[in-house]
Amino acid sequence: MRTVRILAAAALAVGGVLGAGGAAAADTPAPSTSASPGGKTAGPTEAGTAFRTATPVRPGQRATADASTGDYLYWVLPLDWGRRATVRAQVKLPASAGRHGASTWQLDVYDGLRRRQACTYGKQTAAAAKEAASVELSCTLRTVRPGAETWANDPLPGSYYVRLTVLDAAQEDLGLPVRAEIETTVSDTGGAFAVDGALAAPLVPGITAQRAEAKGSAKKQPAAAGEPEGGWSGGRWSDRWVWTAAGGVLGALAGVFGYSLTRGRGRPSRVPPGS
Known part of the structure; x- marks a missing residue:
């Protein structure tokens, strides 16, 4: 049950990261x-x-x-x-x-x-x-x-x-x-x-x-000739960061799942008392 809860939490985290990435990508000016x-x-x-x-x-x-x-x-x-x-x-x-x-x-x-x-x-x-x-x-x-x-x-x-x-x-x-x-x-x-x-x-x-x-004046700063209406993105955002974060979460998830499997197999069996 503990492993199932960890898997569910990791899946929700991945979904949140991808959802945020989709919203940010949608906000990227074009x-x-x-x-x-x-x-x-x-x-x-x-x-x-x-x-x-x-x-x-x-x-x-x-x-x-x-x-x-x-x-x-x-x-x-x-x-x-x-x-x-x-x-x-x-x-x-x-x-x-x-x-x-x-x-x-x-x-x-x-x-x-x-x-x-x-x-x-x-x-x-x-x-x-x-x-x-x-x-x-x-x-x-x-x-x-x-x-x-x-x-x-x-x-x-x-x-x-x-x-x-x-x-x-x-x-x-x-x-x-x-x-x-x-x-x-x-x-x-x-x-x-x-x-x-x-x-x-x-x-x-x-x-x-x-x-x-x-x-230094009250004038509105001029826009560059042909500048995108939403302004320049400046390279601060990239969907590469979304997949990097998602890959990190999935890697951690795989490590936890593998640890739970190896720990269960390596645990010694209990000997009944009085045997």
Whole structure:
């Protein structure tokens, strides 16, 4: 009976830990978007031409821009730790009758330190034939980590810049009008990529100075361009801790149960008196 009571108490403890972990995971802020009446998520209709003028866009939004062949188009979006992002782009080309040859387009993604991030898979560079009506590109980034060594190039929480441009085109085709569209989808990988350390602040250029200036005044501290509505998680919570705690409880439970079995088998039998 004592062993049964211990088992029941341990099971309740495990259930409590998992329940708390589920609630905490539910409270983890995630980027949110607003849907347009047509069912698609509304997004910006222009793009910047440099890092400093990049147009903010949120994950799940479809951003569009009318530009000219040869322009550099920039957007910026927030990515928190534990997120794995896939950026997709489509360029609608002018009528083939007005073009003089094929073209090659490229999609690049940079972090808040303007370090070019590698794509784990996707078609980052694509060629369009002279007769093609459009060209599509994609890039799936590595999972964003809460912290990393200073020498590492791991993706970290903060702003991510998307750049779309033509790499090669006929000289006569430069300046022809094109229409670009990008959309970013984000999946949550949980605590599989969590580490013990975390950044003191996300990599968002310019926001540190702005907040320091607003700290001593009555002004509300500005939010970073494209910052998640619920704020940055900062890497303090991970469901890895839930399973670590649950594993510890189950390990203790197994030790108690094994001890009860070995103690019962090793106890000497009683000898009746007078025998």
